[in-house]
Every structure is written in C-alpha cells, then in structure tokens.
Amino acid sequence: xxxxxxxxxxxxxxxxxxxxxxxxxxxxxxxxxxxxxxxxxxxxxxxxxxxxxxxxxxxxxxxxxxxxxxxxxxxxxxxxxxxxxxxxxxxxxxxxxxxxxxxxxxxxxxx
Amino acid sequence: xxxxxxxxxxxxxxxxxxxxxxxxxxxxxxxxxxxxxxxxxxxxxxxxxxxxxxxxxxxxxxxxxxxxxxxxxxxxxxxxxxxxxxxxxxxxxxxxxxxxxxxxxxxxxx
Numbered sequence: 001x002x003x004x005x006x007x008x009x010x011x012x013x014x015x016x017x018x019x020x021x022x023x024x025x026x027x028x029x030x031x032x033x034x035x036x037x038x039x040x041x042x043x044x045x046x047x048x049x050x051x052x053x054x055x056x057x058x059x060x061x062x063x064x065x066x067x068x069x070x071x072x073x074x075x076x077x078x079x080x081x082x083x084x085x086x087x088x089x090x091x092x093x094x095x096x097x098x099x100x101x102x103x104x105x106x107x108x109x110x111x
Numbered sequence: 112x113x114x115x116x117x118x119x120x121x122x123x124x125x126x127x128x129x130x131x132x133x134x135x136x137x138x139x140x141x142x143x144x145x146x147x148x149x150x151x152x153x154x155x156x157x158x159x160x161x162x163x164x165x166x167x168x169x170x171x172x173x174x175x176x177x178x179x180x181x182x183x184x185x186x187x188x189x190x191x192x193x194x195x196x197x198x199x200x201x202x203x204x205x206x207x208x209x210x211x212x213x214x215x216x217x218x219x220x221x
Contacts (some may be wrong), residue, residue, distance in 0.1 A: 040216075098143040102154040
C-alpha cells in the first residue's frame with residue numbers, strides 16, 4: 001500500500017461511452033501524474049499537475065481530459081476512446097526528492 | 112529525445128546468486144535515478160533511489176551510479192524466486208518528470 005489509491009481497478013467500455021478514472025493520494029504530496037502503460041512499451045507520461053495546476057501535457061489526444069480539483073485528487077475523464085487506448089493507466093504522486101509512488105492502476109479495455 | 116535504455120532480458124539467475132541489472136541514459140543533466148520493481152499485472156514499486164556517484168545499499172539491493180559514463184545499475188544479492196519481476200530504471204528528465212526504460216525481466220529459479 002503506497003498511499004495512492006485508484007478506482008476503478010478494472011474498466012471495460014465501448015467507444016461511445018464516457019467514463020472517469022479517479023486517483024487519490026494520502027501522502028501530502030503536491031504533484032500528481034497520469035501514465036499509460038501498454039504491453040512491451042515504456043511507461044508513457046500523460047499529464048503532470050503541480051499544486052493543482054497542469055504543468056505537462058505530453059501531446060495526449062483530447063479524448064483524455066484530466067482534472068485536478070485539489071492536491072489530493074486527480075481524475076482522468078475518458079470519451080470516445082479507441083481500442084488502442086486499452087492499457088494500464090497509472091496515477092502517481094511525487095515527493096520533494098523526486099520519488100514517485102504509484103497507485104495500483106486501472107486496467108482499461110476499450111471494445 | 113531523452114532516452115533510458117535497458118536490456119529487456121529475461122535475465123535468468125539461480126536462487127542465491129547475484130543479479131545485475133543495468134541501465135544507460137542519454138541526458139547528462141539528469142540528477143535523480145530510480146529503480147522500480149513491477150510484478151506481472153501490478154503497478155511499479157519504488158525500491159531504490161540514488162542521487163550521487165557511487166554505491167547505495169539497502170538490504171539485499173545495491174544501486175550504483177556513474178554519471179560520467181551515464182550508467183546506473185542495480186545489484187540484488189542472494190536472489191530469491193520472489194525477486195522475479197520486471198525492473199524499471201527511471202531517470203529525471205526535467206524537474207518534475209521521469210523517463211522510464213522498458214524494463215528488464217528477471218527470473219530467479221529455485
């Protein structure tokens with residue numbers, strides 16, 4: 001248990017659905033991240049938030065929309081996804097020493 | 112393009128042996144280096160952080176950093192079957208972001 005929780009743990013959605021992923025950290029960190037992990041590819045950074053402000057958008061398609069209402073919560077809103085978006089989506093939070101701690105992830109399948 | 116390179120493996124070692132995992136990186140300005148362990152179907156778990164040249168030991172794990180050679184390694188002593196996992200090397204590329212390697216799969220046989 002790293003102090004970072006994610007819900008849901010598994011999600012199956014059709015291409016026309018809208019869903020949201022939620023991340024919560026109980027570590028008092030001020031930076032939070034979304035990553036995508038696909039088979040046989042390195043972790044891909046999607047978004048970075050520092051003190052609720054988005055500081056990085058790694059050329060992510062607009063069908064992924066992040067939201068950070070406060071330093072402890074992070075959402076990833078999903079709409080009109082494609083089958084190639086199926087992956088493990090990981091949330092992380094960061095210490096002042098640049099260490100990142102990951103949540104358990106959401107396994108997303110897009111049909 | 113900042114890159115972190117790892118041999119994908121698998122690296123197979125017998126139980127009780129030393130496993131040596133290696134990583135090279137391209138960004139000379141990197142200051143923070145991390146090793147994560149990821150079991151199949153699970154998320155990455157931070158096991159070592161190293162910030163200065165030399166060795167850092169934590170239990171059975173030793174991280175080694177050589178900034179001049181842009182090389183970081185992880186040694187696992189007395190390897191156990193429970194150490195079988197994929198090990199990810201991560202390097203800070205800008206202050207708040209990390210670049211990850213593809214990972215090395217380690218298999219420890221009883």
